Amino acid sequence: MQTSAQSMSTIRLVPRAGLCQACQVRGIAACASLDDGDLQRLAAIATQKEYAAEATIFEQGDEPSFIYNLTEGHVRLTKTLANGRRQIIGFVYPGGMLGLAVHGAYVCSAEAIGPVKLCRFPRPRLLSLLDELPSLKTRLLDIAADELGDAQEQMLLLGRKTPLERVASFLWRQHQEAIRCGDSTLSIDLPMKRADIADYLGTTIETVSRTFTKLRADGLIKLEHANKVIILDLDGLEELAEGL
Amino acid sequence: MQTSAQSMSTIRLVPRAGLCQACQVRGIAACASLDDGDLQRLAAIATQKEYAAEATIFEQGDEPSFIYNLTEGHVRLTKTLANGRRQIIGFVYPGGMLGLAVHGAYVCSAEAIGPVKLCRFPRPRLLSLLDELPSLKTRLLDIAADELGDAQEQMLLLGRKTPLERVASFLWRQHQEAIRCGDSTLSIDLPMKRADIADYLGTTIETVSRTFTKLRADGLIKLEHANKVIILDLDGLEELAEGL
DNA sequence: CGCTCATTTGACGCATGTCAACGCGCGTGG
DNA sequence: CCACGCGCGTTGACATGCGTCAAATGAGCG
Numbered sequence: 176m177q178t179s180a181q182s183m184s185t186i187r188l189v190p191r192a193g194l195c196q197a198c199q200v201r202g203i204a205a206c207a208s209l210d211d212g213d214l215q216r217l218a219a220i221a222t223q224k225e226y227a228a229e230a231t232i233f234e235q236g237d238e239p240s241f242i243y244n245l246t247e248g249h250v251r252l253t254k255t256l257a258n259g260r261r262q263i264i265g266f267v268y269p270g271g272m273l274g275l276a277v278h279g280a281y282v283c284s285a286e287a288i289g290p291v292k293l294c295r296f297p298r299p300r301l302l303s304l305l306d307e308l309p310s311l312k313t314r315l316l317d318i319a320a321d322e323l324g325d326a327q328e329q330m331l332l333l334g335r336k337t338p339l340e341r342v343a344s345f346l347w348r349q350h351q352e353a354i355r356c357g358d359s360t361l362s363i364d365l366p367m368k369r370a371d372i373a374d375y376l377g378t379t380i381e382t383v384s385r386t387f388t389k390l391r392a393d394g395l396i397k398l399e400h401a402n403k404v405i406i407l408d409l410d411g412l413e414e415l416a417e418g419l
Numbered sequence: 420m421q422t423s424a425q426s427m428s429t430i431r432l433v434p435r436a437g438l439c440q441a442c443q444v445r446g447i448a449a450c451a452s453l454d455d456g457d458l459q460r461l462a463a464i465a466t467q468k469e470y471a472a473e474a475t476i477f478e479q480g481d482e483p484s485f486i487y488n489l490t491e492g493h494v495r496l497t498k499t500l501a502n503g504r505r506q507i508i509g510f511v512y513p514g515g516m517l518g519l520a521v522h523g524a525y526v527c528s529a530e531a532i533g534p535v536k537l538c539r540f541p542r543p544r545l546l547s548l549l550d551e552l553p554s555l556k557t558r559l560l561d562i563a564a565d566e567l568g569d570a571q572e573q574m575l576l577l578g579r580k581t582p583l584e585r586v587a588s589f590l591w592r593q594h595q596e597a598i599r600c601g602d603s604t605l606s607i608d609l610p611m612k613r614a615d616i617a618d619y620l621g622t623t624i625e626t627v628s629r630t631f632t633k634l635r636a637d638g639l640i641k642l643e644h645a646n647k648v649i650i651l652d653l654d655g656l657e658e659l660a661e662g663l
Numbered sequence: 664c665g666c667t668c669a670t671t672t673g674a675c676g677c678a679t680g681t682c683a684a685c686g687c688g689c690g691t692g693g
Numbered sequence: 694c695c696a697c698g699c700g701c702g703t704t705g706a707c708a709t710g711c712g713t714c715a716a717a718t719g720a721g722c723g
Binding site for chain 2: 258264317323328417
Binding site: 400401 | 720
């Protein structure tokens with residue numbers, strides 16, 4: 176398991192069987208719905224993969240050979256227009272799934288923000304296994320419905336919110352995400368750069384930066400570093416996010 | 420959008436009045452996966468409902484008591500911000516589903532654009548029936564994945580496309596939708612008003628109107644009425660939509 | 664200490680939102 | 694049958710928020 180610094184691709188590839196019970200995201204991932212026996216059947220078709228920071232996991236248009244479960248690190252999902260304009264469709268956090276929304280081809284690319292570890296399932300084998308694991312199928316349906324709800328919320332943000340409201344919404348959600356991960360503090364670590372935030376919020380680096388500055392000036396947040404935000408006024412942030 | 424075209428043709432089959440027997444369920448998208456026996460079990464929990472134009476079918480925040488299948492007419496899904504700004508999350512065409520993306524409460528409102536007919540399933544009964552109809556569960560998962568892909572395409576539109584590209588994309592999709600319904604002509608009927616298009620594309624009525632005018636001036640479309648568009652240059656429209 | 668990359672800040676112009684007027688089609692009622 | 698009003702769409706004039714370009718500041722690292 177030597178990390179070759181120059182490589183953007185896989186660092187380690189190991190069989191998954193037996194590791195699942197010990198998996199850190201067991202409780203929040205799709206596998207949470209399974210008992211030990213079923214979990215082993217799922218584990219039998221899984222392999223663990225790692226990617227270095229900035230590595231591409233799959234690309235928009237690729238044949239969707241795998242479905243992934245993110246166990247460590249953060250991933251961004253991107254779509255790119257002909258002239259290079261990029262939109263980040265979503266960020267994936269530990270426990271999240273990659274490659275669900277496809278038919279015929281991945282509809283977006285997945286890139287590692289930092290070093291990541293994921294659990295990889297051959298798509299056809301997972302899909303056929305679903306027929307024997309109904310609770311997993313239900314779980315996937317739930318996850319898809321959840322992601323659909325998130326996507327719709329993001330459409331509202333992109334279509335109708337001002338940059339200030341967008342950044343406030345973004346920070347609010349990051350806080351919610353931190354809570355989900357067990358961190359109940361108001362201090363938020365942003366794993367992504369300004370460019371990612373900008374492409375996620377449908378705006379520019381400069382506007383994101385200026386908006387952070389304004390939120391700081393208005394006493395709603397504090398910036399410890401560029402990537403560490405401390406929320407000073409959570410309610411105020413939420414009001415902003417909701418457009419009040 | 421185009422990447423999921425193949426699945427759309429199988430998932431969103433268009434129900435034709437008259438093909439539907441008994442409770443009109445037969446032939447409807449989600450139910451197409453079922454044999455006659457299973458279809459009857461589904462039909463047993465379904466009721467037909469009709470709504471007048473502009474009627475509200477359900478509202479954002481309501482307890483999600485039902486899942487719907489649209490059999491006739493068009494529906495818009497909306498989210499509204501505190502100060503009244505509205506975003507249309509999507510339009511639903513005959514054969515489409517309403518109320519899939521919920522957890523605890525509907526995440527958007529559904530409003531009839533014209534008079535509509537739908538098939539209504541009590542949510543808990545449908546969900547428990549899913550355990551006995553695995554092919555239906557698979558179909559719902561497919562539909563959800565498909566809608567997720569559409570939502571992501573819309574995020575790209577809202578976040579990164581110019582108004583001109585948005586309107587071109589919109590018309591292109593309407594054309595694809597018409598093809599799916601069997602109309603292979605370049606003449607498109609728009610069931611919704613300019614305000615709906617604007618709120619769907621994250622822009623304003625005026626900008627939509629001006630953009631239609633520009634597309635007409637550039638010889639890409641012809642406007643028979645305000646709600647009837649004839650595409651003169653389909654390839655040109657697609658290039659615009661893709662940002663080329 | 665000096666390179667590089669990320670972020671912030673500043674200056675400026677334009678695209679698009681806003682406000683307003685006008686036209687058109689259609690239904691209604693006198 | 695025509696006049697009127699109303700809803701909807703189009704067009705025009707204008708203002709401004711945000712994107713673009715550019716430079717300065719700061720952080721990390723050899």
